[in-house]
Amino acid sequence: MEIPRIKLKSGNSIPVLGLGTWQLTGSKGADSVRKALELGYNHIDTAEVYDNHREVGRSIVGFDRSELWITSKVWRDVLRHDDLHKACDKALSALGIDYMDLYLIHWPNPEIAMAETLKALKELQDMDKIRSIGVSNFTIRHLKEAFETGVPISVNQVEFHPHLYQKELLDFCKQNNIIITAYSPLGTGAILKDETIAQIAEKTSRTPAQVALKWLLGKGLVVIPKASSEEHLKQNLSVFDWELSGQDIKAIDSIGVKHRIYDEFDNFDE
Numbered sequence: 001m002e003i004p005r006i007k008l009k010s011g012n013s014i015p016v017l018g019l020g021t022w023q024l025t026g027s028k029g030a031d032s033v034r035k036a037l038e039l040g041y042n043h044i045d046t047a048e049v050y051d052n053h054r055e056v057g058r059s060i061v062g063f064d065r066s067e068l069w070i071t072s073k074v075w076r077d078v079l080r081h082d083d084l085h086k087a088c089d090k091a092l093s094a095l096g097i098d099y100m101d102l103y104l105i106h107w108p109n110p111e112i113a114m115a116e117t118l119k120a121l122k123e124l125q126d127m128d129k130i131r132s133i134g135v136s137n138f139t140i141r142h143l144k145e146a147f148e149t150g151v152p153i154s155v156n157q158v159e160f161h162p163h164l165y166q167k168e169l170l171d172f173c174k175q176n177n178i179i180i181t182a183y184s185p186l187g188t189g190a191i192l193k194d195e196t197i198a199q200i201a202e203k204t205s206r207t208p209a210q211v212a213l214k215w216l217l218g219k220g221l222v223v224i225p226k227a228s229s230e231e232h233l234k235q236n237l238s239v240f241d242w243e244l245s246g247q248d249i250k251a252i253d254s255i256g257v258k259h260r261i262y263d264e265f266d267n268f269d270e
């Protein structure tokens with residue numbers, strides 16, 4: 001079954017499910033990415049700091065580039081104008097592609113003016129080196145600051161899973177036509193042991209991972225679970241031909257905010 005897409009502010013359409021590739025490095029990592037593409041994944045999420053651009057680049061050889069969605073992220077210490085241009089060229093060269101579908105500021109950096117970074121990203125978009133501009137780990141405060149530059153932001157990639165239901169941020173992004181990509185959608189594995197999720201999985205004959213992904217997709221989010229085994233890759237792909245009941249959705253909603261995994265750089269202090 002083809003993975004549905006959501007149209008972004010940029011006009012491009014992002015597949016709602018992608019493969020997260022943090023920790024997918026070396027030949028084993030490349031094998032997982034290749035296997036995912038063979039199974040029907042067409043969206044890969046990588047980053048400069050994952051140290052796997054070359055492996056991702058090797059894995060996509062032979063697949064139709066126009067059908068693929070490649071997201072990468074620039075690290076927070078190279079957000080100045082010239083550094084960012086260089087980082088983008090380096091990423092494209094390592095990935096072996098002419099353009100990225102989506103390029104994200106990995107984490108905000110208060111030491112570097114956001115206007116300078118976003119201006120550089122807009123230039124890269126005008127040069128067709130990147131097709132959509134996005135951010136990651138941005139709070140509402142960061143997004144408001146970004147809006148002042150006038151550069152259109154299509155995506156905010158943040159930690160989002162049944163133990164971190166960021167409703168206020170989601171509502172704000174919806175009002176401003178920004179799509180949220182949920183990173184660590186399985187809480188790097190912790191969600192799979194949650195009692196509510198496990199009960200719903202058992203009742204619906206799905207797996208806990210599928211229930212968590214379905215909950216996120218139902219809220220209009222893009223999800224990028226990382227999986228290395230073929231079984232996990234297949235399971236995570238099988239989330240489009242069934243629905244969760246309203247009652248089950250409410251039960252997961254009510255878990256609320258239990259746990260944030262990534263809290264770096266004093267980012268979430270508002």
Ligand SMILES: NC(=O)c1ccc[n+]([C@@H]2O[C@H](COP(=O)([O-])OP(=O)(O)OC[C@H]3O[C@@H](n4cnc5c(N)ncnc54)[C@H](OP(=O)(O)O)[C@@H]3O)[C@@H](O)[C@H]2O)c1
Pocket residue numbers: 019020021022023045046106136137157158182183184185186187188189192207209210224225226227228229231232233235236262
């Ligand atoms: N923007 C950011 O700052 C940021 C931060 C963190 C992550 N990310 C992105 O988000 C992606 C996903 O997050 P994540 O890697 O932290 O964790 P995750 O996707 O929440 O969880 C991955 C873990 O769940 C396991 N798993 C996957 N599918 C499963 C299934 N169907 N059943 C049981 N277990 C399953 C994986 O095992 P196996 O590997 O053994 O299959 C792995 O241990 C990353 O890879 C990265 O691309 C972005």
